[in-house]
Amino acid sequence: MGVTRVALARHAPARGALGAVDGRVVLALSLLLGVLVWRGGVAGAAADAVLCGAIVASAGAGPGGALKVTARHAALALVWGAVKLGTALAAGATARAALEGAGALAVRLVALLLMGSAVTALLTPRALGLAAASLARPVLGRRAWVVALALSLMIHSVPRALASFEDARAALRLRRVRVSRLRAALLVVQAGLRRLAVGTWDQSLAIAARRLDRPEAWVAGGPPRARDVAVGAVIATVAIALAGVR
Amino acid sequence: MIRASEVTFAYPGGPSVLGPVSFEIAPGSLCGLVGANGSGKSTLLALLAGLFVPSTGTLTVNGRPSPGDVQGVRAAVALVLQDPDQQIVGATVGEDLLLGLTPRDPAQAERALALAARFGLGDPTAPVQTLSLGGRRKLCIATALRDAPEVLVLDEPFAGLDYPAGREMRALLASNRAAGRTQVIASHDVEPFADLADAWLVLEAGRVVLRGATDAVFRELRAHGVRPPTAWRPGEPVPAWE
Numbered sequence: 001m002g003v004t005r006v007a008l009a010r011h012a013p014a015r016g017a018l019g020a021v022d023g024r025v026v027l028a029l030s031l032l033l034g035v036l037v038w039r040g041g042v043a044g045a046a047a048d049a050v051l052c053g054a055i056v057a058s059a060g061a062g063p064g065g066a067l068k069v070t071a072r073h074a075a076l077a078l079v080w081g082a083v084k085l086g087t088a089l090a091a092g093a094t095a096r097a098a099l100e101g102a103g104a105l106a107v108r109l110v111a112l113l114l115m116g117s118a119v120t121a122l123l124t125p126r127a128l129g130l131a132a133a134s135l136a137r138p139v140l141g142r143r144a145w146v147v148a149l150a151l152s153l154m155i156h157s158v159p160r161a162l163a164s165f166e167d168a169r170a171a172l173r174l175r176r177v178r179v180s181r182l183r184a185a186l187l188v189v190q191a192g193l194r195r196l197a198v199g200t201w202d203q204s205l206a207i208a209a210r211r212l213d214r215p216e217a218w219v220a221g222g223p224p225r226a227r228d229v230a231v232g233a234v235i236a237t238v239a240i241a242l243a244g245v246r
Numbered sequence: 247m248i249r250a251s252e253v254t255f256a257y258p259g260g261p262s263v264l265g266p267v268s269f270e271i272a273p274g275s276l277c278g279l280v281g282a283n284g285s286g287k288s289t290l291l292a293l294l295a296g297l298f299v300p301s302t303g304t305l306t307v308n309g310r311p312s313p314g315d316v317q318g319v320r321a322a323v324a325l326v327l328q329d330p331d332q333q334i335v336g337a338t339v340g341e342d343l344l345l346g347l348t349p350r351d352p353a354q355a356e357r358a359l360a361l362a363a364r365f366g367l368g369d370p371t372a373p374v375q376t377l378s379l380g381g382r383r384k385l386c387i388a389t390a391l392r393d394a395p396e397v398l399v400l401d402e403p404f405a406g407l408d409y410p411a412g413r414e415m416r417a418l419l420a421s422n423r424a425a426g427r428t429q430v431i432a433s434h435d436v437e438p439f440a441d442l443a444d445a446w447l448v449l450e451a452g453r454v455v456l457r458g459a460t461d462a463v464f465r466e467l468r469a470h471g472v473r474p475p476t477a478w479r480p481g482e483p484v485p486a487w488e
Binding site for chain 2: 124125126127152153156160199202203205206207208209210211212216217219
Protein backbone atom coordinates (compact mmCIF):
# COMPACT_ATOMS: atom_id res chain seq x y z
CA MET A 1 0.00 0.00 0.00
CA GLY A 2 2.62 2.57 -1.06
CA VAL A 3 2.19 6.33 -1.10
CA THR A 4 1.50 7.82 -4.53
CA ARG A 5 3.29 11.14 -4.71
CA VAL A 6 2.34 11.96 -8.28
CA ALA A 7 -0.42 14.57 -8.56
CA LEU A 8 -3.08 12.77 -10.53
CA ALA A 9 -5.04 14.41 -13.32
CA ARG A 10 -8.49 13.49 -12.11
CA HIS A 11 -11.80 13.88 -13.81
CA ALA A 12 -13.10 17.44 -13.52
CA PRO A 13 -16.89 17.59 -13.21
CA ALA A 14 -18.71 19.46 -16.00
CA ARG A 15 -19.64 23.03 -15.19
CA GLY A 16 -23.07 24.64 -15.28
CA ALA A 17 -26.40 23.20 -16.38
CA LEU A 18 -24.79 20.52 -18.56
CA GLY A 19 -23.13 18.98 -15.53
CA ALA A 20 -26.52 18.58 -13.86
CA VAL A 21 -28.12 16.50 -16.64
CA ASP A 22 -29.17 13.06 -15.41
CA GLY A 23 -26.57 10.42 -16.26
CA ARG A 24 -29.19 7.93 -17.42
CA VAL A 25 -30.47 10.39 -20.04
CA VAL A 26 -26.93 11.12 -21.22
CA LEU A 27 -26.04 7.44 -21.48
CA ALA A 28 -29.28 6.43 -23.23
CA LEU A 29 -28.85 9.29 -25.68
CA SER A 30 -25.27 8.32 -26.41
CA LEU A 31 -26.30 4.73 -27.12
CA LEU A 32 -28.94 5.97 -29.58
CA LEU A 33 -26.52 8.42 -31.21
CA GLY A 34 -23.92 5.67 -31.48
CA VAL A 35 -26.24 3.49 -33.51
CA LEU A 36 -27.39 6.43 -35.66
CA VAL A 37 -23.84 7.59 -36.37
CA TRP A 38 -22.82 4.12 -37.49
CA ARG A 39 -25.93 3.23 -39.48
CA GLY A 40 -27.16 6.66 -40.70
CA GLY A 41 -25.90 9.11 -43.32
CA VAL A 42 -22.43 10.64 -43.28
CA ALA A 43 -23.73 14.23 -43.17
CA GLY A 44 -25.81 13.33 -40.11
CA ALA A 45 -22.75 11.79 -38.48
CA ALA A 46 -20.79 14.98 -39.18
CA ALA A 47 -23.58 17.04 -37.59
CA ASP A 48 -23.53 14.77 -34.53
CA ALA A 49 -19.76 15.25 -34.34
CA VAL A 50 -20.24 19.04 -34.29
CA LEU A 51 -22.89 18.70 -31.56
CA CYS A 52 -20.60 16.51 -29.42
CA GLY A 53 -17.68 18.91 -29.98
CA ALA A 54 -19.88 21.77 -28.78
CA ILE A 55 -20.81 19.76 -25.67
CA VAL A 56 -17.14 19.07 -24.91
CA ALA A 57 -16.41 22.81 -25.27
CA SER A 58 -19.36 23.86 -23.07
CA ALA A 59 -18.65 21.24 -20.41
CA GLY A 60 -15.41 22.91 -19.43
CA ALA A 61 -12.79 22.29 -22.13
CA GLY A 62 -13.59 25.55 -23.98
CA PRO A 63 -13.42 25.98 -27.78
CA GLY A 64 -9.62 25.56 -27.86
CA GLY A 65 -9.74 22.40 -25.76
CA ALA A 66 -12.54 20.94 -27.87
CA LEU A 67 -10.56 21.64 -31.05
CA LYS A 68 -7.51 19.89 -29.58
CA VAL A 69 -9.62 16.86 -28.66
CA THR A 70 -11.17 16.84 -32.14
CA ALA A 71 -7.75 17.06 -33.79
CA ARG A 72 -6.52 14.10 -31.73
CA HIS A 73 -9.54 12.03 -32.67
CA ALA A 74 -9.25 13.12 -36.33
CA ALA A 75 -5.62 11.97 -36.44
CA LEU A 76 -6.66 8.51 -35.22
CA ALA A 77 -9.63 8.42 -37.61
CA LEU A 78 -7.39 9.36 -40.54
CA VAL A 79 -5.10 6.42 -39.79
CA TRP A 80 -8.03 4.01 -39.88
CA GLY A 81 -9.41 5.80 -42.96
CA ALA A 82 -6.07 5.25 -44.70
CA VAL A 83 -6.15 1.55 -43.73
CA LYS A 84 -9.68 1.27 -45.11
CA LEU A 85 -8.63 3.06 -48.32
CA GLY A 86 -5.68 0.73 -48.80
CA THR A 87 -7.68 -2.44 -48.22
CA ALA A 88 -10.52 -1.25 -50.51
CA LEU A 89 -8.08 -0.43 -53.31
CA ALA A 90 -6.35 -3.76 -52.82
CA ALA A 91 -9.71 -5.49 -53.09
CA GLY A 92 -10.27 -3.87 -56.50
CA ALA A 93 -12.62 -0.98 -55.61
CA THR A 94 -12.54 2.15 -57.74
CA ALA A 95 -10.59 5.09 -56.37
CA ARG A 96 -13.80 7.11 -55.94
CA ALA A 97 -15.63 4.35 -54.06
CA ALA A 98 -12.58 3.62 -51.90
CA LEU A 99 -12.18 7.31 -51.01
CA GLU A 100 -15.88 7.65 -50.19
CA GLY A 101 -15.75 4.58 -47.93
CA ALA A 102 -12.60 5.76 -46.16
CA GLY A 103 -13.99 9.26 -45.71
CA ALA A 104 -17.27 7.94 -44.29
CA LEU A 105 -15.39 5.72 -41.83
CA ALA A 106 -13.19 8.62 -40.71
CA VAL A 107 -16.19 10.92 -40.15
CA ARG A 108 -18.08 8.24 -38.21
CA LEU A 109 -15.05 7.47 -36.06
CA VAL A 110 -14.52 11.15 -35.22
CA ALA A 111 -18.22 11.43 -34.30
CA LEU A 112 -18.09 8.34 -32.07
CA LEU A 113 -14.86 9.39 -30.36
CA LEU A 114 -16.22 12.88 -29.74
CA MET A 115 -19.36 11.31 -28.32
CA GLY A 116 -17.21 9.37 -25.86
CA SER A 117 -15.40 12.59 -24.95
CA ALA A 118 -18.74 14.36 -24.47
CA VAL A 119 -20.08 11.60 -22.21
CA THR A 120 -16.96 11.58 -20.03
CA ALA A 121 -16.98 15.39 -19.95
CA LEU A 122 -20.59 15.46 -18.78
CA LEU A 123 -20.52 12.61 -16.28
CA THR A 124 -18.22 11.75 -13.43
CA PRO A 125 -17.06 8.12 -13.28
CA ARG A 126 -19.50 7.55 -10.41
CA ALA A 127 -22.44 9.12 -12.34
CA LEU A 128 -21.58 7.04 -15.39
CA GLY A 129 -21.47 3.90 -13.27
CA LEU A 130 -24.83 4.68 -11.69
CA ALA A 131 -26.35 5.35 -15.11
CA ALA A 132 -24.91 2.10 -16.51
CA ALA A 133 -26.28 0.18 -13.52
CA SER A 134 -29.74 1.67 -14.04
CA LEU A 135 -29.79 0.84 -17.75
CA ALA A 136 -28.35 -2.64 -17.22
CA ARG A 137 -30.66 -3.54 -14.31
CA PRO A 138 -33.58 -4.78 -16.46
CA VAL A 139 -31.18 -7.27 -18.09
CA LEU A 140 -28.71 -8.10 -15.32
CA GLY A 141 -30.92 -7.61 -12.27
CA ARG A 142 -29.00 -7.35 -8.98
CA ARG A 143 -25.71 -8.01 -10.76
CA ALA A 144 -25.92 -4.65 -12.60
CA TRP A 145 -23.70 -3.12 -9.92
CA VAL A 146 -20.77 -5.17 -11.28
CA VAL A 147 -21.03 -3.34 -14.63
CA ALA A 148 -21.34 -0.02 -12.82
CA LEU A 149 -18.30 -0.63 -10.64
CA ALA A 150 -16.24 -1.90 -13.58
CA LEU A 151 -17.11 1.12 -15.71
CA SER A 152 -16.45 3.60 -12.91
CA LEU A 153 -13.13 1.99 -12.06
CA MET A 154 -12.08 1.87 -15.70
CA ILE A 155 -12.56 5.62 -16.09
CA HIS A 156 -11.23 6.34 -12.60
CA SER A 157 -8.08 4.38 -13.45
CA VAL A 158 -7.25 6.08 -16.75
CA PRO A 159 -5.38 9.00 -15.13
CA ARG A 160 -3.61 6.57 -12.78
CA ALA A 161 -2.53 4.43 -15.72
CA LEU A 162 -1.27 7.46 -17.63
CA ALA A 163 0.58 8.64 -14.50
CA SER A 164 2.22 5.21 -14.13
CA PHE A 165 3.65 5.34 -17.65
CA GLU A 166 4.63 9.00 -17.29
CA ASP A 167 6.45 8.14 -14.03
CA ALA A 168 8.36 5.41 -15.81
CA ARG A 169 9.31 7.80 -18.62
CA ALA A 170 10.38 10.44 -16.07
CA ALA A 171 12.49 7.86 -14.22
CA LEU A 172 14.32 6.99 -17.43
CA ARG A 173 15.01 10.67 -18.09
CA LEU A 174 16.15 11.31 -14.50
CA ARG A 175 18.50 8.35 -14.54
CA ARG A 176 19.83 9.37 -17.96
CA VAL A 177 19.50 5.80 -19.13
CA ARG A 178 21.20 5.43 -22.51
CA VAL A 179 19.29 2.82 -24.45
CA SER A 180 17.74 2.65 -27.89
CA ARG A 181 14.28 4.18 -28.39
CA LEU A 182 12.79 0.72 -28.79
CA ARG A 183 14.42 -0.53 -25.59
CA ALA A 184 13.31 2.63 -23.75
CA ALA A 185 9.72 2.14 -24.95
CA LEU A 186 9.77 -1.47 -23.78
CA LEU A 187 11.18 -0.44 -20.38
CA VAL A 188 8.44 2.19 -19.98
CA VAL A 189 5.73 -0.36 -20.80
CA GLN A 190 7.25 -2.94 -18.46
CA ALA A 191 7.69 -0.53 -15.54
CA GLY A 192 4.28 1.08 -16.12
CA LEU A 193 2.52 -2.29 -16.16
CA ARG A 194 4.35 -3.39 -13.02
CA ARG A 195 3.18 -0.24 -11.20
CA LEU A 196 -0.33 -0.77 -12.49
CA ALA A 197 -0.39 -4.37 -11.32
CA VAL A 198 0.54 -3.35 -7.78
CA GLY A 199 -1.93 -0.46 -7.89
CA THR A 200 -4.74 -2.72 -9.08
CA TRP A 201 -4.46 -4.92 -6.00
CA ASP A 202 -4.42 -1.92 -3.67
CA GLN A 203 -7.32 -0.39 -5.58
CA SER A 204 -9.37 -3.56 -5.09
CA LEU A 205 -8.73 -3.37 -1.35
CA ALA A 206 -9.68 0.31 -1.32
CA ILE A 207 -12.99 -0.41 -3.09
CA ALA A 208 -13.75 -3.24 -0.69
CA ALA A 209 -12.77 -1.05 2.28
CA ARG A 210 -15.34 1.49 1.17
CA ARG A 211 -17.95 -1.28 0.78
CA LEU A 212 -18.63 -0.38 -2.83
CA ASP A 213 -18.69 -4.07 -3.76
CA ARG A 214 -22.41 -4.53 -3.10
CA PRO A 215 -25.60 -3.75 -5.06
CA GLU A 216 -26.93 -1.20 -2.53
CA ALA A 217 -23.95 1.08 -3.21
CA TRP A 218 -24.95 1.49 -6.88
CA VAL A 219 -28.58 2.55 -6.78
CA ALA A 220 -29.51 5.85 -8.45
CA GLY A 221 -31.97 8.07 -6.64
CA GLY A 222 -35.47 8.35 -8.19
CA PRO A 223 -36.46 8.65 -11.84
CA PRO A 224 -34.75 11.25 -14.10
CA ARG A 225 -36.19 14.77 -13.95
CA ALA A 226 -38.85 15.65 -16.54
CA ARG A 227 -36.70 18.52 -17.85
CA ASP A 228 -33.76 16.18 -18.55
CA VAL A 229 -36.01 13.65 -20.28
CA ALA A 230 -37.56 16.42 -22.41
CA VAL A 231 -34.14 17.77 -23.47
CA GLY A 232 -33.03 14.22 -24.27
CA ALA A 233 -36.15 13.60 -26.34
CA VAL A 234 -35.59 16.77 -28.38
CA ILE A 235 -31.95 15.87 -29.07
CA ALA A 236 -32.94 12.30 -29.97
CA THR A 237 -35.59 13.55 -32.42
CA VAL A 238 -33.12 15.91 -34.10
CA ALA A 239 -30.50 13.14 -34.27
CA ILE A 240 -32.95 10.70 -35.85
CA ALA A 241 -33.92 13.32 -38.42
CA LEU A 242 -30.23 14.06 -39.15
CA ALA A 243 -29.45 10.37 -39.56
CA GLY A 244 -31.59 10.38 -42.71
CA VAL A 245 -29.42 13.09 -44.29
CA ARG A 246 -26.99 11.50 -46.74
CA MET B 247 -13.35 -5.70 22.11
CA ILE B 248 -11.15 -7.01 19.32
CA ARG B 249 -9.73 -10.45 19.99
CA ALA B 250 -7.34 -12.41 17.76
CA SER B 251 -6.84 -16.03 18.67
CA GLU B 252 -4.02 -17.90 16.93
CA VAL B 253 -4.74 -16.08 13.68
CA THR B 254 -2.68 -16.91 10.61
CA PHE B 255 -3.00 -15.74 7.04
CA ALA B 256 -1.61 -17.05 3.76
CA TYR B 257 -2.47 -16.02 0.22
CA PRO B 258 -4.00 -18.90 -1.76
CA GLY B 259 -1.28 -21.39 -2.62
CA GLY B 260 1.38 -19.36 -0.83
CA PRO B 261 3.24 -19.61 2.45
CA SER B 262 1.91 -18.04 5.65
CA VAL B 263 2.60 -14.29 5.72
CA LEU B 264 1.16 -13.61 9.14
CA GLY B 265 0.96 -15.36 12.46
CA PRO B 266 0.02 -17.13 14.44
CA VAL B 267 -0.90 -13.97 16.32
CA SER B 268 -3.04 -13.56 19.44
CA PHE B 269 -3.96 -10.26 21.07
CA GLU B 270 -6.79 -8.19 22.48
CA ILE B 271 -7.65 -4.55 21.90
CA ALA B 272 -9.87 -2.90 24.52
CA PRO B 273 -13.00 -1.08 23.37
CA GLY B 274 -12.59 2.68 23.00
CA SER B 275 -8.81 2.47 23.07
CA LEU B 276 -6.28 3.74 20.56
CA CYS B 277 -3.88 0.95 19.67
CA GLY B 278 -0.65 1.57 17.80
CA LEU B 279 0.22 -1.27 15.43
CA VAL B 280 3.87 -0.78 14.60
CA GLY B 281 6.63 -2.63 12.85
CA ALA B 282 9.25 -2.24 10.16
CA ASN B 283 8.32 -2.41 6.48
CA GLY B 284 7.11 -5.89 5.54
CA SER B 285 6.34 -6.89 9.12
CA GLY B 286 2.70 -7.71 8.29
CA LYS B 287 0.92 -4.53 9.44
CA SER B 288 -1.12 -4.04 6.27
CA THR B 289 -2.12 -7.72 6.18
CA LEU B 290 -3.30 -7.53 9.77
CA LEU B 291 -5.25 -4.35 9.00
CA ALA B 292 -6.98 -6.07 6.08
CA LEU B 293 -7.87 -8.97 8.40
CA LEU B 294 -9.21 -6.54 11.03
CA ALA B 295 -11.34 -4.84 8.37
CA GLY B 296 -12.76 -8.16 7.14
CA LEU B 297 -11.15 -7.79 3.71
CA PHE B 298 -9.08 -10.92 4.34
CA VAL B 299 -10.31 -13.93 6.27
CA PRO B 300 -7.91 -15.75 8.63
CA SER B 301 -6.52 -18.97 7.17
CA THR B 302 -6.60 -20.46 10.67
CA GLY B 303 -7.67 -19.10 14.03
CA THR B 304 -10.42 -16.59 14.74
CA LEU B 305 -10.57 -12.82 14.81
CA THR B 306 -13.54 -11.40 16.71
CA VAL B 307 -14.67 -7.78 16.50
CA ASN B 308 -17.24 -6.87 19.14
CA GLY B 309 -18.64 -10.38 19.08
CA ARG B 310 -18.55 -10.86 15.30
CA PRO B 311 -16.19 -13.67 14.34
CA SER B 312 -14.10 -13.96 11.19
CA PRO B 313 -14.40 -16.51 9.70
CA GLY B 314 -18.12 -16.71 10.38
CA ASP B 315 -19.61 -13.26 10.17
CA VAL B 316 -17.21 -11.50 7.82
CA GLN B 317 -19.91 -9.13 6.52
CA GLY B 318 -20.64 -8.14 10.11
CA VAL B 319 -16.95 -7.40 10.66
CA ARG B 320 -16.85 -5.35 7.47
CA ALA B 321 -19.84 -3.31 8.59
CA ALA B 322 -18.33 -2.68 12.02
CA VAL B 323 -14.82 -1.72 10.92
CA ALA B 324 -13.82 1.12 8.59
CA LEU B 325 -10.36 0.97 7.03
CA VAL B 326 -8.59 4.04 5.67
CA LEU B 327 -5.66 3.15 3.42
CA GLN B 328 -2.42 5.06 3.20
CA ASP B 329 -2.94 6.37 -0.32
CA PRO B 330 -6.08 8.53 -0.42
CA ASP B 331 -6.06 8.62 -4.22
CA GLN B 332 -6.93 4.95 -4.27
CA GLN B 333 -9.77 5.31 -1.86
CA ILE B 334 -11.32 8.44 -3.37
CA VAL B 335 -13.58 7.43 -6.25
CA GLY B 336 -15.89 10.45 -6.54
CA ALA B 337 -15.01 13.48 -8.66
CA THR B 338 -16.05 16.05 -6.06
CA VAL B 339 -15.90 16.15 -2.26
CA GLY B 340 -19.68 15.77 -2.04
CA GLU B 341 -19.91 12.97 -4.59
CA ASP B 342 -17.20 10.98 -2.85
CA LEU B 343 -18.68 11.54 0.56
CA LEU B 344 -22.13 10.33 -0.49
CA LEU B 345 -20.88 7.24 -2.37
CA GLY B 346 -22.84 4.18 -1.41
CA LEU B 347 -25.47 6.00 0.64
CA THR B 348 -29.13 5.22 0.11
CA PRO B 349 -30.19 7.91 -2.39
CA ARG B 350 -33.73 8.01 -1.05
CA ASP B 351 -32.61 9.04 2.42
CA PRO B 352 -31.76 12.78 2.30
CA ALA B 353 -31.15 12.81 6.07
CA GLN B 354 -28.15 10.51 5.57
CA ALA B 355 -26.74 12.89 2.96
CA GLU B 356 -27.29 15.88 5.25
CA ARG B 357 -25.45 14.16 8.09
CA ALA B 358 -22.57 13.30 5.75
CA LEU B 359 -22.26 16.86 4.48
CA ALA B 360 -22.39 18.20 8.05
CA LEU B 361 -19.52 15.84 8.87
CA ALA B 362 -17.55 17.23 5.91
CA ALA B 363 -18.13 20.75 7.17
CA ARG B 364 -16.92 19.74 10.62
CA PHE B 365 -13.79 18.32 9.04
CA GLY B 366 -13.21 21.65 7.27
CA LEU B 367 -13.52 20.06 3.85
CA GLY B 368 -15.18 23.19 2.47
CA ASP B 369 -17.31 23.33 -0.63
CA PRO B 370 -18.83 19.90 -1.42
CA THR B 371 -18.78 20.74 -5.13
CA ALA B 372 -14.99 21.23 -5.07
CA PRO B 373 -13.14 18.75 -7.30
CA VAL B 374 -11.17 16.32 -5.13
CA GLN B 375 -7.90 17.12 -6.91
CA THR B 376 -8.04 20.63 -5.43
CA LEU B 377 -7.54 19.18 -1.93
CA SER B 378 -4.08 18.84 -0.41
CA LEU B 379 -2.79 15.40 0.62
CA GLY B 380 -3.95 16.15 4.17
CA GLY B 381 -7.34 17.25 2.85
CA ARG B 382 -7.72 14.11 0.75
CA ARG B 383 -6.84 11.95 3.74
CA LYS B 384 -9.36 13.86 5.87
CA LEU B 385 -11.97 13.20 3.20
CA CYS B 386 -11.19 9.47 3.42
CA ILE B 387 -11.56 9.56 7.21
CA ALA B 388 -14.80 11.54 6.91
CA THR B 389 -16.23 8.94 4.52
CA ALA B 390 -15.10 6.21 6.90
CA LEU B 391 -16.74 7.88 9.90
CA ARG B 392 -19.89 8.68 7.93
CA ASP B 393 -21.39 5.27 8.68
CA ALA B 394 -20.44 5.48 12.38
CA PRO B 395 -18.17 2.41 12.45
CA GLU B 396 -17.40 0.83 15.80
CA VAL B 397 -13.73 0.53 14.90
CA LEU B 398 -11.59 2.86 12.77
CA VAL B 399 -8.43 1.37 11.28
CA LEU B 400 -5.87 3.70 9.72
CA ASP B 401 -2.85 2.69 7.67
CA GLU B 402 0.05 5.17 8.01
CA PRO B 403 -2.23 8.19 8.51
CA PHE B 404 0.70 10.58 9.06
CA ALA B 405 2.73 9.57 5.99
CA GLY B 406 3.59 12.58 3.86
CA LEU B 407 1.68 15.10 5.99
CA ASP B 408 3.20 18.47 6.82
CA TYR B 409 3.15 19.86 10.37
CA PRO B 410 -0.26 21.61 10.23
CA ALA B 411 -1.89 18.59 8.56
CA GLY B 412 -0.21 16.31 11.10
CA ARG B 413 -1.70 18.39 13.93
CA GLU B 414 -5.13 18.17 12.34
CA MET B 415 -4.77 14.40 12.07
CA ARG B 416 -3.84 14.20 15.75
CA ALA B 417 -6.86 16.31 16.67
CA LEU B 418 -9.07 13.92 14.66
CA LEU B 419 -7.65 10.89 16.47
CA ALA B 420 -8.06 12.61 19.84
CA SER B 421 -11.69 13.50 19.14
CA ASN B 422 -12.44 9.93 18.03
CA ARG B 423 -10.85 8.69 21.22
CA ALA B 424 -12.91 11.10 23.29
CA ALA B 425 -16.01 9.81 21.49
CA GLY B 426 -15.14 6.27 22.62
CA ARG B 427 -14.36 4.88 19.18
CA THR B 428 -11.84 2.05 19.04
CA GLN B 429 -8.93 2.97 16.76
CA VAL B 430 -6.03 0.98 15.37
CA ILE B 431 -3.23 2.95 13.75
CA ALA B 432 -0.59 1.15 11.73
CA SER B 433 2.71 2.92 11.27
CA HIS B 434 6.44 2.34 11.05
CA ASP B 435 6.95 5.63 12.91
CA VAL B 436 5.50 6.05 16.41
CA GLU B 437 6.63 9.68 16.80
CA PRO B 438 3.47 11.55 15.66
CA PHE B 439 1.02 9.64 17.87
CA ALA B 440 3.11 8.09 20.65
CA ASP B 441 1.47 10.24 23.32
CA LEU B 442 -2.05 9.43 22.10
CA ALA B 443 -1.89 5.63 22.09
CA ASP B 444 -3.20 3.55 24.99
CA ALA B 445 -1.56 0.31 23.95
CA TRP B 446 0.84 -1.06 21.37
CA LEU B 447 1.22 -4.14 19.21
CA VAL B 448 4.64 -4.59 17.63
CA LEU B 449 4.94 -6.88 14.63
CA GLU B 450 8.07 -8.44 13.22
CA ALA B 451 8.14 -10.98 10.39
CA GLY B 452 4.40 -11.58 10.74
CA ARG B 453 4.45 -12.20 14.51
CA VAL B 454 3.44 -10.06 17.46
CA VAL B 455 6.75 -9.63 19.27
CA LEU B 456 5.70 -7.01 21.82
CA ARG B 457 2.40 -5.83 23.21
CA GLY B 458 1.35 -3.71 26.13
CA ALA B 459 1.50 -0.19 27.49
CA THR B 460 3.77 2.56 26.19
CA ASP B 461 6.72 2.52 28.58
CA ALA B 462 7.23 -1.23 28.63
CA VAL B 463 6.94 -1.54 24.84
CA PHE B 464 9.12 1.46 24.02
CA ARG B 465 12.01 0.13 26.10
CA GLU B 466 12.40 -2.74 23.63
CA LEU B 467 11.22 -1.10 20.45
CA ARG B 468 14.60 -0.55 18.76
CA ALA B 469 15.37 -4.26 18.79
CA HIS B 470 12.41 -4.78 16.46
CA GLY B 471 13.24 -2.17 13.82
CA VAL B 472 11.17 0.72 15.19
CA ARG B 473 12.61 3.88 16.73
CA PRO B 474 11.02 5.21 19.93
CA PRO B 475 10.21 8.94 20.02
CA THR B 476 13.32 11.07 20.39
CA ALA B 477 11.83 13.01 23.34
CA TRP B 478 10.82 9.89 25.27
CA ARG B 479 12.75 8.86 28.38
CA PRO B 480 12.20 5.48 30.09
CA GLY B 481 9.92 5.76 33.10
CA GLU B 482 8.49 9.10 31.96
CA PRO B 483 5.32 9.83 30.01
CA VAL B 484 5.77 10.57 26.31
CA PRO B 485 5.91 14.34 25.77
CA ALA B 486 3.15 15.71 23.52
CA TRP B 487 4.21 15.85 19.90
CA GLU B 488 2.74 19.33 19.46
